[in-house]
Amino acid sequence: MASKTIMVRYFAELRELSNCQTEEVAEAPDTAAELYLQLKQRYGFRLELDEIKVAINGAFAHLDSQLAPGAEVAFIPPVSGG
Amino acid sequence: MTLSKGEISIPEFAMQKESIQGCELSQHLDHPSCGATVQFEGWVRNHNQGKKVTGLEYEAYEDLCLSEAKKILTEAKQKWSITHVLARHRVGTLDVGECAVWVGVSSGHRREAFAAAAYVIDELKARIPVWKKEFYVDAPAEWVACHTCGSGHSSSPYPSSDCGSHHSGSCKA
Known part of the structure; x- marks a missing residue:
């Protein structure tokens, strides 16, 4: 599998734990779920995979979505608006 | 300015840093065909989950908030015969x-x-990517995750606890 770079956006507690708002991840895995688990391990994210959602290129997507090179991925912690 | 039914001169939805002026906004709901208006305000409450709240901070994924809110407002217009x-x-x-x-x-x-x-x-609270960090009198600030409290799921509009519900009556005395 050719290596690919993904732009990751972090919000709320994921932003605080990773200590960044955006980050380029080189040689990202195939799916959004695999990428989250990799980042969870790296930064000690407490949220499990079944607690988060993902947006790819600005739209909600499935966690098992394949990541295309250059994609922008945002992991969405449980929301608490209103 | 004359606006036909369904048209409006300001954005239907916005995320804003400035305070919300409900009275000004409500003037844009006006239309001669309307016999009713319902307006809801959610307020920052001084307590949550037994802790005294001093204030809060909202963080948002704004682009996705705008697109998701647009869907929600469109759904409302499809489900009910409303003007604005x-x-x-x-x-x-x-x-x-x-x-x-x-x-x-x-x-x-x-x-x-x-x-x-x-x-x-209900749909805005459940679906738009906004996160609330609460600041307390005598506890460290924390990100509120309302799926973990009350009735346990964000799609339930009226949780039994007071978590995140700003419906009238629970907000202020």
Whole structure:
């Protein structure tokens, strides 16, 4: 599998734990779920995979979505608006 | 300015740093065909889960908030015969008592306005990517995750606990 770079956006507690708002991840895995688990391990994210959602290129997507090179991925912690 | 039914001169939804002016917004709901308006304000409450709240901060994924809110407002217009629907949500730092979210609906008759307004606030709370960090008098600030409290699921509009519900009656004395 050719290596690919993904732009990751972090919000709320994921932003605080990773200590960044955006980050380029080189040689990202195939799916959004695999990428989250990799980042969870790296930064000690407490949220499990079944607690988060993902947006790819600005739209909600499935966690098992394949990541295309250059994609922008945002992991969405449980929301608490209103 | 003359606006036909369904048209409005300001954005139907916005995320804003500035305080929400419900009275000004409500003027845009006006239409001669309307016999009813329902407006909801969510306020920053001074307590949550037994802790004294001093204020809060909203962080948002704004682009996705705008697109998701647009869907929600479109759904409301498809489900009920309403004339106008407007909504606003704050971002940034808020004090106790400030308006955090506002929804206004106008329609020919009241039932549609009540139903659509309830739908819009419930769906906004459940779906738009906004996160609330609460600051407390005597505990460290924390990100609120309302799926973990109350009735346990964000799609339930009226949780049994007071978590995250700003429906009238629970907000202020």
